[in-house]
Amino acid sequence: MKKTFLFLLVLSINFSFSQEHAWIYLGGKANVATYLANPLTMLTQKALDRRTNQGISLEFSDVPVTPSYITDISNATGITYVGASKWLNAIHVIGSQADVNALSTTFSYINSIEFADNSLNPGGKVSSSKAASVHINKYPTENTSRIVYDYGQAxxxxxxxxxxxxxxxxxxxxxxxxxxxxxxxxxxxxxxxxxxxxxxxxxxxxxxxxxxxxxxxxxxxxxxxxxxxxxxxxxxxxxxxxxxxxxxxxxxxxxxxxxxxxxxxxxxxxxxxxxxxxxxxxxxxxxxxxxxxxxxxxxxxxxxxxxxxxxxxxxxxxxxxxxxxxxxxxxxxxxxxxxxxxxxxxxxxxxxxxxxxxxxxxxxxxxxxxxxxxxxxxxxxxxxxxxxxxxxxxxxxxxxxxxxxxxxxxxxxxxxxxxxxxxxxxxxxxxxxxxxxxxxxxxxxxxxxxxxxxxxxxxxxSVNELELNEVISIYPNPATDNVKVNLPKSMQKASVTVFNVLGKKIITQEINATEKTIKVSHLNRGIYLLKFTNGNMSQTLKLVKD
Structure with a gap:
């Protein structure tokens, strides 16, 4: 998926083929507690409001990469700094394989090194199913009152x-x-x-x-x-x-x-x-x-x-x-x-x-x-x-x-x-x-x-769910790891039993205000039935496990 101008490409390569892209994963961060106690030093108020509205807590990944680590690695022999990610606590560099590997012996705070060329990583190998590097053109000419819009060709x-x-x-x-x-x-x-x-x-x-x-x-x-x-x-x-x-x-x-x-x-x-x-x-x-x-x-x-x-x-x-x-x-x-x-x-x-x-x-x-x-x-x-x-x-x-x-x-x-x-x-x-x-x-x-x-x-x-206020809903569906349950406002708790398509009982647990998640990561891919009960009320939902 890349726009290819072969002649210009040869002229524009900035690094010789002996230079390797690599991510340097760091073992920790400085002043974590201080940052977490002062969230506006990491995020804007709008970002914090988005987190609050969705019940998302601040965590280690929100803390910036330690600046001195970036400085150290950027100034190391034979190393060119590309960028850094606080989420992954990693620094992207370019250098020879030897110079990149030397970083781990020079700086004790480095946890691991991952080369973009997988064959250079421990246990890495080149797969025969990789596509050849022939790039095609990446960018092809590719309320109750109602308001009436004229979209034209759209x-x-x-x-x-x-x-x-x-x-x-x-x-x-x-x-x-x-x-x-x-x-x-x-x-x-x-x-x-x-x-x-x-x-x-x-x-x-x-x-x-x-x-x-x-x-x-x-x-x-x-x-x-x-x-x-x-x-x-x-x-x-x-x-x-x-x-x-x-x-x-x-x-x-x-x-x-x-x-x-x-x-x-x-x-x-x-x-x-x-x-x-x-x-x-x-x-x-x-x-x-x-x-x-x-x-x-x-x-x-x-x-x-x-x-x-x-x-x-x-x-x-x-x-x-x-x-x-x-x-x-x-x-x-x-x-x-x-x-x-x-x-x-x-x-x-x-x-x-x-x-x-x-x-x-x-x-x-x-x-x-x-x-x-x-x-x-x-x-x-x-x-x-x-x-x-x-x-x-x-x-x-x-x-x-x-x-x-x-x-x-x-x-x-x-x-x-x-x-x-x-x-x-x-x-x-x-x-x-x-x-x-x-x-x-x-x-x-x-x-x-x-x-x-x-x-x-x-x-x-969603509107039906809000207005009727009488049904249980689950998301995401299909799910890979966890399923979250939304109970109606009138319902404080419910029991849920998960069955496979053969009717075998797989999971039984309680859902309430503090426990709203069903762990499904261990289940095989396929269709499951979730039966919720509360007193005389019973509702069954279908879940697709990816």
Whole structure:
């Protein structure tokens, strides 16, 4: 998934092939107790409010990497500093294998070293199923009163998943903050299609992590196109409305559009950490990684798409635990046999909301990356239009293109509108409602996931739960590790018994105000029945264990 200009690529390589990318994992952090006692030294008030609203506690991963460790390692012989992650307590460096390994003997606080070239790690090996490093073009021309909007050429893509129904109720993303992490945002500061968000102060900031620069109105136009699916707005002779025109935005550059190196994974994690710091609610990323300019860094779709191997996926999973919805394009490798047609990273993350593409008729788009993951989980999660999708280009004209890069932001804006309409919900609940609303939720597949969402239905699933106040609900579903239970307000506790499809009793436990979680990590994949009882009341729910 990389834009390839072979001649320019040869000229632009910054490091010789003898130089290795590596992550240095640290054993501890300084002043942890002090930071945790003074949370505003780590996060903004908006970020803390998001945590409080979702019942998320501060922890070790929120504490910054010890600055002196960064200084020490950056100044070490033969070492070039790339970036650092507080979530993973790691520093990304470039150096010869010998110079990188020497760090562990020089600095006692180093816990371990992980080379991006897996063959250099203890027990590491090169797999024969890795795809060759031949990069294709990564960025293909890819209330009771109701308000009526004219979406112009975006009409079909909006109506397909009923985002327009939320707009009619005046849920247009106001109060929701979205971080777009991409390859660049040229002309967003001048493009007429973004006049509305500029005039209203909806662009809250950004950063270019690739060039370590405060100027984020630069780089590849891919990010500008992506942003227009959410924030673009024309209401004159030209008509166009994005999926969340009232949302606020941070714009972060983590992708260098020409060379493909592991450094971009670290830049992404740094951007996600900054998004957490400023209080972002939703991250949209229309990026993904499979192969690199140097094949020794390539991923193996048979073994590495397990939700925990890649640095970027581990970072994305932590972002989810901080209360953000992490939305990622599935990728455009659907017909790439060398990659098995699979999703890339971080789209393989269990809690990354992975978005595939359909055409204007709602049929699977041939290029959209598919599942399953290496550990046989369903991907993508859902799909919206990404083939023949309309956007505002950097010249300010409405154009059309193909790519899951386009379906991802389209849905991200819709999720913002849904969350605006359901402000008391957690990120997990919002994702679950979208999944349950999708067209083939009961019969998912590895091309479409759960299918095309219906945001009007997603909202009604929650509204019915709130208003009827008489049913038990569970999420996430499907689940991998734990299932959380929502009891009606009138019910203080319930007993739950979990049965397999043969009727065998697997789990029995009590659910109450303090114990709302059912651990299912030890169960085999498949269908289970959860029977809840309370006095004369009984309710049975189906659970899918991934």
């Amino acid at each position: 009409q079909n893509q909006m109506e397909m998943f009923n985002a327009h129904k939320l707009h009619e109720l005046d849920f247009t993303g106001a109060g929701i903050t979205i971080a777009v992490i991409d390859a660049g945002f040229p002309n967003v500061d001048t493009n007429a299609g973004f006049d509305k968000i500029r005039t209203n102060g909806q662009i809250l900031g950004g950063y270019d992590f690739v060039n370590n620069s405060a100027n984020f109105y630069t780089g590849n136009s891919h990010g500008s196109n992506v942003l227009s699916f959410i924030a673009g707005y024309y209401d004159g002779a030209t008509k166009y409305i994005g999926s969340a025109p009232e949302a606020s935005f941070y714009l972060y550059i983590s992708e260098d559009a020409i060379p493909e190196t592991p450094a971009e994974e670290t830049y992404w994690v740094m951007a996600a950490e900054q998004a957490d710091y400023v209080g972002v609610d939703i991250i949209n990323t229309s990026l993904g990684y499979t192969t690199f300019d140097e094949s020794k860094y390539n991923y193996d779709y048979i073994t590495d798409l397990d939700g925990s191997t890649s640095f970027i996926t581990r970072g994305a999973e932590i972002a989810y635990t901080k209360g953000m919805v992490v939305i990622n394009a599935a990728g455009n490798s659907g017909s790439d046999g060398s990659w098995g047609g699979r999703v890339g990273v971080p789209a393989d993350g269990p809690n990354v909301f992975t978005i595939g593409a359909v055409n204007s008729a709602g049929t699977y788009a041939f290029f959209s990356s598919k599942g399953p993951t290496s550990d046989n989980r369903l991907k993508p999660d859902v799909c919206v239009q990404g083939q023949g999708a309309s956007y505002i280009n950097t010249s300010g004209n409405v154009s059309a293109g193909n790519g899951t890069s386009y379906s991802s932001p389209l849905l991200a804006g819709g999720v913002a509108c849904l969350w605006q309409s359901l402000p008391g919900k957690t990120n997990a609940e919002i994702i679950q409602y979208v999944k349950e609303s999708a067209s083939i939720y009961a019969t998912p597949n590895n091309e479409l996931g759960y299918g095309i969402p219906n945001l009007e239905l997603a909202r009604s699933l």
